[in-house]
Amino acid sequence: MVQKLDVLQETPSQTAGPYVHIGLMPTYAGNGGYYDEEIGTTPFIDESKARGEIIEIVGSVFDGTGWAMRDALIESWQCDAKGIFPGQDGADPSFAGHCRFAADAETGEFTLRTVKPGSYKGRGGVESAPHISLWVVARGINIGLNTRIYFEDEKNDDDPLLNRIEQRPRVNTLIAKKTDEGKYRFDIRLQGEGETVFLDI
Amino acid sequence: MTDLGPLIPRNRAIHPDPYDPGYKTSVARSPNLPLLSMESTPSEETGPAFGHGTLGALDNNLILNWTKGAAPAVGERILMHGRVLDEMGRPVPNTLVEIWQANAGGRYRHKKDTYFAPLDPNFGGCGRTITDENGYYEFLTVRPGAYPWPNRANDWRPMHIHISVYGHSFGQRLITQMYFEGDPLIAHCPIAATIKDRSQLDRLVAPLDFSKSRPLDFLAYKFDIVLRGRRQTMFENKLEGM
Numbered sequence: 001m002v003q004k005l006d007v008l009q010e011t012p013s014q015t016a017g018p019y020v021h022i023g024l025m026p027t028y029a030g031n032g033g034y035y036d037e038e039i040g041t042t043p044f045i046d047e048s049k050a051r052g053e054i055i056e057i058v059g060s061v062f063d064g065t066g067w068a069m070r071d072a073l074i075e076s077w078q079c080d081a082k083g084i085f086p087g088q089d090g091a092d093p094s095f096a097g098h099c100r101f102a103a104d105a106e107t108g109e110f111t112l113r114t115v116k117p118g119s120y121k122g123r124g125g126v127e128s129a130p131h132i133s134l135w136v137v138a139r140g141i142n143i144g145l146n147t148r149i150y151f152e153d154e155k156n157d158d159d160p161l162l163n164r165i166e167q168r169p170r171v172n173t174l175i176a177k178k179t180d181e182g183k184y185r186f187d188i189r190l191q192g193e194g195e196t197v198f199l200d201i
Numbered sequence: 202m203t204d205l206g207p208l209i210p211r212n213r214a215i216h217p218d219p220y221d222p223g224y225k226t227s228v229a230r231s232p233n234l235p236l237l238s239m240e241s242t243p244s245e246e247t248g249p250a251f252g253h254g255t256l257g258a259l260d261n262n263l264i265l266n267w268t269k270g271a272a273p274a275v276g277e278r279i280l281m282h283g284r285v286l287d288e289m290g291r292p293v294p295n296t297l298v299e300i301w302q303a304n305a306g307g308r309y310r311h312k313k314d315t316y317f318a319p320l321d322p323n324f325g326g327c328g329r330t331i332t333d334e335n336g337y338y339e340f341l342t343v344r345p346g347a348y349p350w351p352n353r354a355n356d357w358r359p360m361h362i363h364i365s366v367y368g369h370s371f372g373q374r375l376i377t378q379m380y381f382e383g384d385p386l387i388a389h390c391p392i393a394a395t396i397k398d399r400s401q402l403d404r405l406v407a408p409l410d411f412s413k414s415r416p417l418d419f420l421a422y423k424f425d426i427v428l429r430g431r432r433q434t435m436f437e438n439k440l441e442g443m
Contacts, residue, residue: 008288008427012401013216014378015224015392016363019309023301023327023363030312034267034325036257039297040249064229077248077371085247098249122242123204133244135374140226142217142395144374148244161239191233200211200236201245201372 013144016137020073021102028102040075040100043114049094052081052115057149057176057184060108061136064191068108071138072188075100076112076149078132083118116151122160129159131174136188146199149186150175165197173197206433208241208372209288217395224391225352245372246431251297253331260329263302263342267325274324276305276343278419281379281407284336285366288430292336298426299365300340301327307346307358316348341419347386359386359393368428379424380406 021029027038044050061072076099079085080092095115103110117130132149150156152175165171173196176184188196219231259266264274281300285293303309303326306318310326324343332338342362349357361378368374380387387393387406396402413421 006290007430008286008290009212009215009401009404010288010429011375011377011425011427012396012405013375014363014395014405015217015227016365016376017378017392018313019301019311020363020376022309022311022325023299023365026325026327029310031310031325031327034327035260035329037255039251039255039299039329064231064233067229069230075374077244079243085243087247087250096249120243123207123240128242128244131244133371135371137376138230140224140228140230142219142221142224142227142231143213144376145232146245146372161237161242164237164239190230195232195234197234198232198236200213200238201208201241 013142015139015142016073016144018071018139020137024073025100025102040098043076043078043096043099044094045096046094050115051092051094052118053182055114055116055182055184057112057114057186059110059186059188061103061110061138061188062190066192068103069138070103070105070108072103072110073100073137074102074110074112075135076114076132078114078117079120081115081118083120126160127158129156129162130154131159134188145190146201147188147196148174148199151178151184152176153178161199170197205246205431207431208245208370209430209432210238211429215398215401218397221391221395224395227395241372246370248367248369248371248373250295250369251331251367256329256331261338261340263300263324263326263328263340266328268323272323274304274343275321276324278341279344280339280341280413280415280419280421281362281424282337282339282410282413282421283424283426285332285338285368285426285428286336287368287428291430292332292334293368293428294332294334294336296332296369297329297367298332298338299327299329300342300362302342302345302362303348305343305346307348318346318348344381347384352391356391357386357389359384359390364424364426366426366428370429373428375426375428377426378405379422381422382406382408
């Protein structure tokens with residue numbers, strides 16, 4: 001016998017299912033007006049005062065057959081334009097950093113309107129290239145999938161996460177392509193050719 | 202700012218397999234390639250905060266919140282309650298807990314749900330609350346019905362409530378489902394069966410809790426939730442090389 005470890009185990013995940021929007025995005029589910037204030041409808045507290053460049057990222061979540069999923073729900077979390085996370089000292093008071101958005105039920109396309117994040121220094125002073133963290137859930141996804149959006153017009157060469165990807169062509173799966181001024185395209189592929197790099201962090 | 206240390210790496214063995222042919226939809230929606238593992242960074246260690254000011258008084262009362270208190274929902278009245286803790290056993294206070302569920306007949310208020318069981322005009326099916334300083338939360342709701350779903354030819358979901366929790370770090374984000382003690386359908390459900398270790402599945406089954414039941418009003422079910430913790434040691438705060 002050994003001493004007992006006084007540590008708990010995380011609660012196991014279950015799929016968010018086909019009706020996740022009822023719980024997290026009631027207006028999208030057709031139940032508008034349920035709450036006085038819905039959570040995560042925009043990452044802005046006051047878009048007109050937010051610091052930095054406002055950008056729009058458009059994309060789809062594709063399943064292993066190449067079908068753009070109509071029921072994917074995504075959450076984003078990011079720092080502000082100066083690389084400061086909401087809640088930290090000096091953070092942009094007009095920016096909340098968190099957003100919920102869903103694939104369109106007709107087209108399967110999502111849009112995230114937000115500020116372009118800055119770079120920041122993490123533990124040990126290591127600098128990360130600007131990125132937005134994503135968490136993808138849907139029917140058939142048994143545990144939420146974490147990934148990141150980087151930007152093709154930023155300096156990504158020294159990013160500690162991108163540099164851990166052995167197969168260099170796969171780095172591109174995490175990099176949003178600039179389509180116009182302030183506009184980017186970022187597709188997520190759950191499986192198969194061009195499969196997005198998902199994270200265990 | 203004090204460094205609380207990185208998140209404790211996720212023990213994926215307790216979680217469902219992403220690819221599980223018994224749950225057909227997972228077949229084309231699960232990554233083939235291994236996940237990229239890395240120690241957590243500020244992107245995963247920070248997270249959104251939600252204030253009590255965002256919430257309405259009836260947000261955690263699903264019996265009344267759809268009608269704004271005008272008329273109660275049909276069904277077996279229950280209190281769902283418990284604590285949100287982290288892996289170190291510490292309570293997680295002031296964190297958002299959201300739930301959604303079918304009505305007492307097993308029907309969701311969603312345009313994609315066409316099951317025979319009728320909608321209850323007095324039931325919307327979602328609620329939310331923020332844990333108190335001890336990590337405690339509660340919801341008043343009705344027990345959801347079981348319902349059939351398109352998977353294999355005759356699959357039924359056991360009674361369940363979906364739960365979404367944030368914690369204080371984006372890397373703690375978790376969605377799961379609560380099942381009910383004694384439900385014979387749990388053993389037949391392909392979604393429950395995505396968790397391969399039965400002792401882990403048992404952790405999603407809420408026991409009947411008479412200590413919180415209110416006589417002549419509602420039964421109670423207790424459901425504690427554990428989120429990932431942080432690996433702080435006395436070495437974490439020392440300068441590199443010390």
